[in-house]
Amino acid sequence: MARKHYDLVVWQQAIVLVKAAYALSAGFPRSEIYGLTSQMRRSAVSVPANIAEGVGRSGNRDRIQFFVIARGSLTELDTYIVLAKELGYATDTSEIEEIVDRVFALIGGLINAERGKSASA
Numbered sequence: 530m531a532r533k534h535y536d537l538v539v540w541q542q543a544i545v546l547v548k549a550a551y552a553l554s555a556g557f558p559r560s561e562i563y564g565l566t567s568q569m570r571r572s573a574v575s576v577p578a579n580i581a582e583g584v585g586r587s588g589n590r591d592r593i594q595f596f597v598i599a600r601g602s603l604t605e606l607d608t609y610i611v612l613a614k615e616l617g618y619a620t621d622t623s624e625i626e627e628i629v630d631r632v633f634a635l636i637g638g639l640i641n642a643e644r645g646k647s648a649s650a
Contacts, residue, residue, distance in 0.1 A: 532581075533584050533585075534577075534580060534581040534584040534585070537580065537584065537639075538635060539580060539632065539635035539636055539638075539639055540577050540580045540581060540584075542628065542631055542632050542635060543576040543577035543580055543599070543632050544577050545628055546573055546576060546577075546603075546606075546625070546628045546629065546632050547570075547573045547574055547576070547577060549624065549625045549628055550569055550570060550572075550573035550606060550625065551570060551573070553569070553610070553613065553619055553622070553625055554566045554569045554570055554613075556618065556619070557613065557618045557619075558618065561618070565609060565612060565613060565616070565618070568605075568609055569606060569609040569610070569613070572602045572603075572605040572606040572609060573602075573606050575598075575599070575602035575605075576599050576602050576603050576606070576632065577599075578599075579595045579596070579598045579599035579602060580595070580596065580599045580636070580639070582595045583595030583596045583599070589643055589646055592643050593640055593643045593644065596636055596639050596640045596643065597640065599636055600633065600636045600637070600640070603629060603632055603633055603636065604633075606629065607626075607629050610622050610625060610626065610629070
């Protein structure tokens, strides 16, 4: 059985984002392993996971809900990136911020496409 989410650019970019979040958080102090490191990684992983779950749902409303949750996790991750910078754990976050922006736009497009399907039905 084909896994449709593998073909989505948004899901692929979300995987890139997870790798970037893991790389960034690898340099955090050991004291943050159960704090910011864990929270950052969890929110990052949630993005592609919720996109995949949304794609796997049969109802349009369910798909949109999971895509909205993915966007919420992305916004949460964005906050952790800001905190990492403010706390001095990361200096250059421009690369991961670009990925966040890209994924945010792609999720928005996915949500709009699904909403368009329900409006035309």
